[in-house]
Amino acid sequence: MNPSVSRFAIIRAIVGKDLREFSRDKFFMLITVLGLVAYVALYWFLPSDVEESISVGIHQSGMDSLFAELEEDGGIEFTLVESRVDLETALGFGDSEPDNKLDIGLEFPPDFLSTVSAGEVASVSVLVGPEVPQEIRSAMSSMVREIAYALAGDELPVTRLPEEEIILGQDRAGSQVPIQDKFRPLLAFFVLIMETMALGALVAAEIQSRTVTAILVTPAKVSDFLAAKAILGTLLAFSQVTLLMVLVRGFDNNAPLMITTLLLGSALVTGFGLLIGSSGKDFLNQIFYSMALLIPLSIPAFGVLFPGAAGPFVQLLPTFGLVDAMVGISIDGAGWRDVASSLGMLAAWVLIAFALGLTLLKRKVQTL
């Protein structure tokens, strides 16, 4: 026996042992591999571009040039059809699914032009599927009214107010973010969270089976044990989220910056993993604590999918900096300076999570 055992050798031995244990945990190996495969498959299954125009079917007569003119303004694609039956078929109301399904249909009566020109009321049918949102239906009705006013030679009954368009953030008109890209931070977050749970389970098992006590009566110190767990957690989370990001094109923009962000994110979830592992008395208890933490932590990632759904409080959540930086780098092409504040916030939360996790784990280990 060598009395002068180096700290590094001890930490390396504990990390090696933990990796061996982790690789033999069938449950976590299964969910890790399946999770990665499922997330990558989901990413590539999602649409990679955004359909920004609305396809409108028109059944009319004598207004071809008008619709050609409207189409040039952009945003709406008009398809002229021969009959009401053709219109319904194109909208998918018939027995068979059309090749190019239209979003909305407008049927103008044959005497529409003459009726509105005479200043009389004409009736236009707006055909929509149940999936078309109310705002699109209203917009179509407004468009029909506007056409009628234009044909009748009247001004609209309102004065158009002068307006100034202010775009908050990057103007994405004409270059909307594909759902595939919006999902990327969410997938990365899920991988990190999975590792939080795996680390939590590993730590909890070490405490519950009291193997940690056996370690601590050797030359290994509590600090060696804590350091080993912190290294292991960060290593596991970082390697898996990096692999995921490689497979979902997460490093296309500023790879060094993205790697830094993921490393900080891995450290953050490791801190929470230590916290969960120290808190849970048994598996169910641990699941409870995991969920109690994971639900609020996932809000920023879901906020990317549903902009405006989360309130300003989201910025106070520990994972906001992580998600914000990931979105900035991968979607907006942000640089170091652009995401500095997000990374600063993330780093602060890493320190807090680690301080909490290590303090609780230390206390738990010392009172066994």
Added chain:
Amino acid sequence: MSDTRAIDVRGISYSYGNLLAVDDISFSVEPGEILGFLGPNGAGKSTTIKMLTGQVDPKSGSITVLGYDAIKSRAEMQSRIGVCFEEKNLYLNMTAAENLRFFASLFNIADFDPEALLRRVDLVDKSGTHTKGLSKGMRQRLMMARSLVNRPDVLVLDEPTDGLDPVSSRAIRRIIREEADRGAAVILTTHDMEEADKLSDRVAFINEGKIATLDTPENLKLAYGKRSVKVRSRDGDQISEQTVALDGPEAGEELKEAVASPGLMTIHTEEATLENIFIQLTGRGLE
């Protein structure tokens, strides 16, 4: 402190909140000696073991192990002790050999051979078996092997044969004796009086955080038992029983007569068991 003492404990105390678990106890163990630590659950045995092995620091008093202060030189002290816990705290997803190798790496032992140690505890054929596939007795033997990876000079064993089958118990007792013969100081906690009697050179009775008495089993039996023998003999269909006091002036003659009797059936000494002595001293049993 005598330089020959492997363990020297002076006036240590420990409390959990308001509960005084260990109250000013002192003892020492020489190299090659086995000290049995006997007491019921909650008597303070495990807390004393925790303090001895550096898991917790005593609130007062001092512990010196192999010349090292257990608080100030914890790592040095821990590098020379071996601990076998009551809980089977092994890594279940690792093999028997991997468990030993991991702990050897914490002691930075070069060229560690787990097979040699596994052979000592009759587990060499289970070297590659995951620990979760081992029986309770096998796990306990592996725990024993683990406590020996660093060839310790002090061995601390917490209930090492509790609930084991006779074969495993015998194997563990043999190893404990071998380690003491090698020169290791052994502290053994148990509530099995028979085991303590067979194995220990000295026993300490601990109750309510205090050492009630500490001596060799023989001295305790002499001090607290009756110096007499009970003789049973048969005379025709009658069985008679006679108690011969060994302290009496006629003891030698009476005993000679009893032994010479043609109907002699049995002769039993009347010495107290350790359990009787414990009850006499503490007013309670070991369970």
